């Protein structure tokens with residue numbers, strides 16, 4: 001039988017001389033048989049599955065469907081038919097960042113925030129008091145969790161002791177400037193954690209990159225830093241900044257960022273001090289299919305070391321439109337829908353020790369986001385209420401989903417909508433007719449988030 005091949009779907013991996021390339025001595029059929037039997041996959045197996053076979057050029061649609069089906073069956077065996085989501089808020093504290101990642105358009109050069117800069121900045125910085133107010137309003141609306149990730153503002157330090165140490169440091173090494181230089185500054189990380197811990201809200205914050213920023217110029221360990229953050233109210237850590245966990249790719253897309261070993265060390269330390277973790281991959285730019293699988297291998301090994309602390313894996317498809325990588329012609333687009341589906345499916349099959357795989361409507365939109373719940377994913381993200389990272393990169397799928405949106409979408413594919421806590425330990429199946437609203441948050445009483453926003457006179461975002 002001849003297969004329909006889609007050359008457009010092949011990762012554009014011809015432009016870089018990478019060492020990690022999709023070549024294996026495994027065959028596609030063997031790899032698929034191992035996946036279906038529930039055997040632990042190795043990197044060669046993963047490469048065969050994610051490419052639909054290194055013996056064919058491009059993606060073979062018939063083989064792809066078999067990989068997606070195997071992942072869907074695995075998902076059913078592991079977590080059943082429920083589709084979960086969380087009532088949450090994104091609160092980004094600052095866009096000031098000089099790290100210069102070439103896939104990112106969230107950042108604004110930090111000097112545009114300085115008091116003496118005579119121009120406008122496109123960015124924003126929230127003081128701890130302002131952050132607290134944003135979280136308090138959302139908590140009243142019924143959220144369970146606040147997710148907070150930010151730029152690496154030069155005046156952001158862990159606490160006052162860290163500020164004192166950084167004042168003595170060489171700024172060329174630490175990228176430190178004192179808070180007085182800025183028209184407005186974010187306070188310390190500890191102050192922000194404390195401010196955002198309103199009531200019993202779950203605080204999901206401090207990526208490994210931010211953890212590194214909070215210890216720069218000191219000989220503190222990541223355990224010290226995450227321990228102090230946990231004391232200030234941090235509950236769990238977002239595993240972004242992972243991008244692709246292979247240094248030859250990081251050297252191209254984010255040379256200013258921590259390397260793979262540092263990212264893993266920060267995550268392991270956060271796990272050691274008792275924090276839950278999530279893990280991500282940001283794919284669809286310059287990397288090869290082999291890099292994606294090596295990344296999954298790193299995450300699976302990390303999950304063993306942290307004894308299951310990773311609650312979910314989140315594939316983040318690169319949004320290319322308004323990014324330096326695209327504008328400078330380094331890439332000519334992001335992942336194709338076929339690559340997205342295979343990324344989700346192979347994540348499910350490879351990560352046999354991570355229970356949940358998220359399908360992100362911010363990245364895929366509703367239609368494809370729902371489709372990927374039928375090829376390995378079981379979680380459909382959260383309400384978020386506000387979104388800056390993807391929007392600034394040119395993403396077009398909005399900033400908010402209501403409970404009624406979720407219920408309608410999830411039922412339309414014949415599955416059961418379930419409100420969850422961040423750690424998935426609390427779950428509430430949503431039954432009956434709407435209007436529906438959150439019930440797990442500390443102040444949630446079932447009132448729809450959206451109507452509470454309307455009542456409060458805050459416009460819905462989409």
Ligand SMILES: C[S@@+](CC[C@H](N)C(=O)[O-])C[C@H]1O[C@@H](n2cnc3c(N)ncnc32)[C@H](O)[C@@H]1O
Nearest residue numbers: 103104149150151207209240241282318319393
């Ligand atoms: C914008 S950073 C904010 C937190 C912190 N500065 C850091 O890098 O960890 C959070 C994550 O957003 C993701 N991201 C940024 N730009 C993106 C884009 N254009 N498409 C997809 N994901 C993107 C990356 O995975 C990045 O690690």
Ligand SMILES: Nc1c(NC[C@H](O)[C@H](O)[C@H](O)CO)[nH]c(=O)[nH]c1=O
Nearest residue numbers: 090147316360362381387388389390
């Ligand atoms: N909380 C989650 C988000 N939030 C959206 C982010 O602001 C951002 O758009 C982005 O995802 C970074 O690449 N997005 C998710 O995909 N999953 C989440 O759990």
Ligand SMILES: N[C@@H](Cc1ccc(O)cc1)C(=O)O
Nearest residue numbers: 147149238239240278280314
């Ligand atoms: N970094 C993204 C995406 C993300 C966050 C937390 C996660 O656990 C997973 C993904 C955000 O700001 O929300």
Ligand code: SF4
Nearest residue numbers: 097099100101104107
């Ligand atoms: S991804 Fe994070 S560290 Fe990199 S430029 Fe964007 S905000 Fe800064």
